[in-house]
Every structure is written in C-alpha cells, then in structure tokens.
Amino acid sequence: MEDTVTEAVRKQYEAYSYPPPIEDAEKFLRKWGPLTCDPKFAGIQLWPEGRPRQDLRILCAGCGSSQAPLIALNNPDCSVLGIDLSETSLAHSNRLRDRHGLANLELRQMSLLDVGELNRSFDLIICTGVLHHLPNPDAGLKALAEVLDPSGSMAIMLYGKTGRAGVYLLQDILRRLGAGQNAEGLAMARELLKFVPSHHYLISTTGKLPNDLAEDAGIVDMLLHPQDRAYSVPEIMEFVETAGLIFFGWSDNALYCADRFLSGEMLERVLALPAAEQWAVIDNLTVLNSRHDFFVRKPHNMRFLTRFDTDDFLSYVPLVRSGVRLAGDVNSLILTRASLEGEVVTPISKSDALLLEQADGKKSIAQILSHSLSTGGEPEQRTNFARAVFERMWRSGHLLFGRSNS
Numbered sequence: 001m002e003d004t005v006t007e008a009v010r011k012q013y014e015a016y017s018y019p020p021p022i023e024d025a026e027k028f029l030r031k032w033g034p035l036t037c038d039p040k041f042a043g044i045q046l047w048p049e050g051r052p053r054q055d056l057r058i059l060c061a062g063c064g065s066s067q068a069p070l071i072a073l074n075n076p077d078c079s080v081l082g083i084d085l086s087e088t089s090l091a092h093s094n095r096l097r098d099r100h101g102l103a104n105l106e107l108r109q110m111s112l113l114d115v116g117e118l119n120r121s122f123d124l125i126i127c128t129g130v131l132h133h134l135p136n137p138d139a140g141l142k143a144l145a146e147v148l149d150p151s152g153s154m155a156i157m158l159y160g161k162t163g164r165a166g167v168y169l170l171q172d173i174l175r176r177l178g179a180g181q182n183a184e185g186l187a188m189a190r191e192l193l194k195f196v197p198s199h200h201y202l203i204s205t206t207g208k209l210p211n212d213l214a215e216d217a218g219i220v221d222m223l224l225h226p227q228d229r230a231y232s233v234p235e236i237m238e239f240v241e242t243a244g245l246i247f248f249g250w251s252d253n254a255l256y257c258a259d260r261f262l263s264g265e266m267l268e269r270v271l272a273l274p275a276a277e278q279w280a281v282i283d284n285l286t287v288l289n290s291r292h293d294f295f296v297r298k299p300h301n302m303r304f305l306t307r308f309d310t311d312d313f314l315s316y317v318p319l320v321r322s323g324v325r326l327a328g329d330v331n332s333l334i335l336t337r338a339s340l341e342g343e344v345v346t347p348i349s350k351s352d353a354l355l356l357e358q359a360d361g362k363k364s365i366a367q368i369l370s371h372s373l374s375t376g377g378e379p380e381q382r383t384n385f386a387r388a389v390f391e392r393m394w395r396s397g398h399l400l401f402g403r404s405n406s
C-alpha cells in the first residue's frame with residue numbers, strides 16, 4: 001500500500017517524466033560520454049581493488065526515463081535491472097530497450113523500498129536523484145544496503161543544501177500561492193521567475209536561471225515537488241553511517257577541495273581538519289553544490305578508503321582522471337580540467353609534474369618512487385614529498401587511486 005507522499009511522487013513522475021526522455025541512447029553517449037556513475041567511467045572509484053566480476057549485476061533504483069538503458073547499452077556484459085514508480089518513465093526506458101535491442105536490461109515498476117522482495121543481490125546500485133524524494137530517505141538507503149553484495153558499491157546523488165538554497169525559497173513562495181502541478185501552477189512559476197532578482201540565491205552563483213527551468217518537467221521537478229529535501233556534507237556522512245555503510249568518496253573531489261578556494265593561513269587551518277570537516281567548510285563557503293555525487297560501500301571494505309596519514313598510500317596505484325591536461329610553461333605549470341561547475345586549475349611544480357607523469361594506473365606509488373630519479377634525497381624525504389603531492393592531487397580530484405594486490 002503506497003503512502004500519500006509516495007503516491008504524489010509517482011503521479012508527478014507519471015505526468016512529468018524527468019529527466020526529459022531521450023530518443024537515441026547511442027547518440028546520447030556519443031555526445032555526452034558515459035554517465036559519471038557508469039562502471040566504465042567510475043571504475044576504480046567504485047572498486048579500487050578491481051571489479052568483483054566482469055558481468056556485474058547492476059540495479060538502477062529510481063531509474064527514470066533513460067538511466068538504466070544508458071548503463072545497459074554501455075555495459076553489454078552486465079545485467080541491469082531498472083526499477084521506478086513511474087509507468088511513464090519506464091515506458092520511455094522500454095522504448096530505448098527495444099530500439100537498441102538491450103537484452104541485458106530488465107525494467108520493473110516498483111518502489112525501491114520493496115527491492116528486498118526480489119531476493120536478489122547486486123554488485124552495483126545506482127541511485128541518483130531519488131532518495132531525497134522519499135518520505136523516509138533512511139529507510140530507502142537501508143533497503144538498498146540490504147540487497148548490496150558485500151563486495152558491492154553504490155553510486156548515490158543527493159541534492160545539496162548550499163547550492164539549492166534559492167530553490168527552497170521559491171518552492172516556499174509557490175506553496176504559499178497554492179501553485180499545483182498543473183498548467184496553472186506552471187504558469188504561476190514562470191511568472192514568478194520573471195521577478196527573481198539577479199542577487200537571489202537561485203541565480204547568484206551562476207548568473208542565470210538553472211537550465212532545468214526551461215522545460216515544464218524541470219520546473220515541476222525543481223519548484224513544485226511535493227517531497228524534496230537537501231543535504232549538507234555532515235548530513236550525508238550521518239545518512240550513510242545510519243544505514244551501516246561507509247562513505248567511499250566523492251565522484252569529484254574538486255567540488256570540495258580546500259586548495260582551490262583558500263590560501264595562506266586559512267588554507268593551513270582548514271587542511272588541519274579531518275577530511276569530512278574540510279569538505280563541509282568548502283561546501284558552506286562556495287555554496288556551489290546543488291548536488292552531491294558520491295560512492296558508498298559496506299564496512300568490510302573500509303581498508304580501501306583513500307588516506308595519506310599512514311604509509312599505506314605507497315601501495316595505491318595512481319591514475320590521472322580523464323580530461324586532465326598539463327599546460328603552461330616550465331616556469332608555471334598547471335593541471336587543468338572541466339568539472340561540474342567550471343574549470344579546475346591547479347598550479348604544480350616541475351618535480352610534481354615528473355612524479356605525476358608516471359601515474360599510469362599500473363605502477364604503485366612505491367614502484368614510482370623506486371624508479372623515479374626526479375625526487376632525490378633520503379627515502380623518508382622522498383616518501384613525504386610523494387605523500388604531499390599525491391594527497392594534493394587527490395584533494396583536487398585530478399588523480400584517482402586503485403590498489404595493487406602485490
């Protein structure tokens with residue numbers, strides 16, 4: 001029996017399927033590349049120790065109109081189950097399944113709260129943009145945790161509190177005006193948007209209205225949603241812990257990277273805090289994050305958490321994230337790449353660059369150091385130099401880390 005909030009959420013996504021359906025999944029992947037939660041893209045972020053198996057069993061929980069077919073198409077060796085409340089979104093997904101002949105994709109209309117009834121377990125669970133719409137998100141994450149294989153990984157996206165402050169102010173106005181999810185409510189929302197001043201939180205970080213507000217379904221999803229909450233960084237940590245899971249890292253550290261937004265004494269102060277505190281500070285300071293994309297796992301995988309405060313980091317296998325470019329000249333080198341909210345630019349020294357050149361996704365840091373002629377000095381000095389460089393590159397998200405089993 002559906003509760004009234006879940007019924008309202010289902011009805012919304014049946015009337016206003018979101019994200020907007022796509023016609024051709026192949027064209028979409030060619031244009032945009034894989035989704036950031038795709039195991040082909042997020043590989044070592046999900047399993048630094050290597051995939052548990054090639055034929056991953058993947059669950060897209062709250063798959064919407066296209067996510068499950070996109071994952072199935074890009075991962076033909078894997079089986080993908082997409083579940084969603086919305087018949088309309090599933091129908092769009094089904095059309096893509098037929099169009100691309102995706103025999104590895106199964107779709108079911110059901111709540112993710114009931115996923116345990118399937119008596120199946122999954123190596124990868126993707127749940128992006130869904131749990132924050134549940135009346136009880138904790139119950140949702142727990143239901144998913146129960147069907148996650150012990151060596152499995154989960155990719156989650158939750159709304160961010162700081163970047164969505166303006167959204168909630170507008171939602172509040174529209175609620176007071178009695179705007180419903182219908183043509184009249186949409187017209188009211190469009191009319192209201194004309195009066196939003198440029199200094200409003202909805203606009204101030206990017207200088208323009210969010211792209212989603214161009215379409216009816218986007219307006220409904222953002223401004224007329226019956227059930228929607230957002231998270232601060234500490235709330236995410238608590239959310240994950242309450243479900244008995246381990247926070248395993250952000251999809252892109254650059255959005256939480258103290259070095260990008262601070263300098264001098266303030267940077268030193270913030271870097272002295274534990275990592276999760278640093279991320280909370282930067283999220284509060286930049287107010288950039290309207291979404292948080294991150295990975296979680298079961299506690300027994302804790303030994304794979306990235307950390308640099310012990311010499312364990314020497315066994316990490318660094319890999320340069322795709323899209324990172326080395327630019328500048330010998331006197332001022334920079335690493336640069338595009339992120340969700342703009343270019344990430346990190347100045348580096350020539351000795352940093354020589355070390356990073358060897359980050360090929362095959363050699364461990366210990367192997368890099370034993371081969372490297374560039375970092376002279378005593379072994380302890382070399383280790384500490386490498387620790388500082390690799391940690392800084394991890395903080396900026398330019399490097400990802402696998403684990404060597406040797």
Ligand SMILES: C[S@@+](CC[C@H](N)C(=O)[O-])C[C@H]1O[C@@H](n2cnc3c(N)ncnc32)[C@H](O)[C@@H]1O
Nearest residue numbers: 013062063064067084085086111112128129130
């Ligand atoms: C914003 S869309 C996100 C779709 C997809 N995950 C993506 O990132 O493209 C949210 C989806 O979650 C679904 N949903 C909401 N609550 C759900 C629940 N309890 N069980 C299953 N699906 C749910 C909605 O029907 C909707 O299709």
